[in-house]
Amino acid sequence: MQKYLRYFNSSLNSPYFYLKNFKQLPRIPKFARKSENDNATENATGGGSWIMDSNLDLLKMRKVFIVEDEPVLRDTLSGIFRDSGFKSVFVAGSVAEALRVYGENLPDIALLDVNLPDGDGFSLMPQLKSIKDVPVIFLTARDDPDDIVAGFEGGGDDYITKPFIPKELVARTIALLRRCYREDGRIVQLDGAAVDFSRAEVLKGGERIPLTGKEHDILLMLYNNAGRVISLDRLCEAVWGDNRYGYENSLMAHIRHIREKIENDPSHPVSLITVKGLGYKLKI
Secondary structure, three states, rough: EEEEEEEEOOOOOEEEEEEHHHHHHHOOOOHHOOOOOHHHHHHHHOOOOOOOOOOOHHHOOOOOOEEOOHHHHHHHHHHHHHHHOOOOEEEEOOOOHHHHHHHHHHOOEEOOOOEEEOEHHHHHHHHHHHOOOOOEEEEEOOOOOHHHHHHHHOOOOOOEEEOHHHHHHHHHHHHHHHHHHHHHHHHEOOOEEEEOOOOOOEEEEEEEEEEOOOHHHHHHHOOOOOOOOOHHHHHHHHHHHOOOOOHHHHHHHHHHHHHHHHHOOOOOOEEEEEOOOOEEEEEO
16 A cells, blocks of 8 residues: 655645555546635735635644654654744654643643554543543544544544645634634633733733733743643743743743733732743633
């Protein structure tokens, strides 16, 4: 059985295709024509640009989990989501690894392949949901109607068959995140102020105080993990990505500025707390 991976370049506007049993797929590849789904996706994303709304940055702070046994495709999928702005993408190549990585990182959405070396995505899904119930997208070459029905009946939220178009995959992932995490648009009340994430503003004493991009990302990471201690390394990774090393001093400066905006007494914070030797946590 031949496995064939074809892609043009790392641009999100170029399609990646993963074809199993390539000789058994005589239909015209999707990249050779423009389908109705392509047009619908472009309309949803503003004619080819990514969906732009007040909550998009918040949605892209959500943690994405990908289970795919093919290493090259696994790296490709991770790159697709990172290139589109998702800052936290976790991957696994087997059921055993998936359970470990999922439990350690508690993601917000999962994309599961069905065929895995030590099991299958259908039976893996309820095991993951027992740890944390999140929306699930099946991303698989199995396009038999019985498999699709089994995916939905088992609790899946979407079912995408390979080959796939990256733009459509990311758009459908964002749409599912938007449906499942509508609360991201709300104003979060803290002890001495409120944070409007959709506007990147702090509401305090009748004033609206703007947040910088980095301040917004730091607060959002802490809010998504409210009550939990987040290490300096994880915060730096969420804000500066893979180039996070050496930014600890910058992070502490941003924390100080955030406290000046959200705390009544920045020298004695009650919302953004330092946990010595571990990191920071946000109390709501």
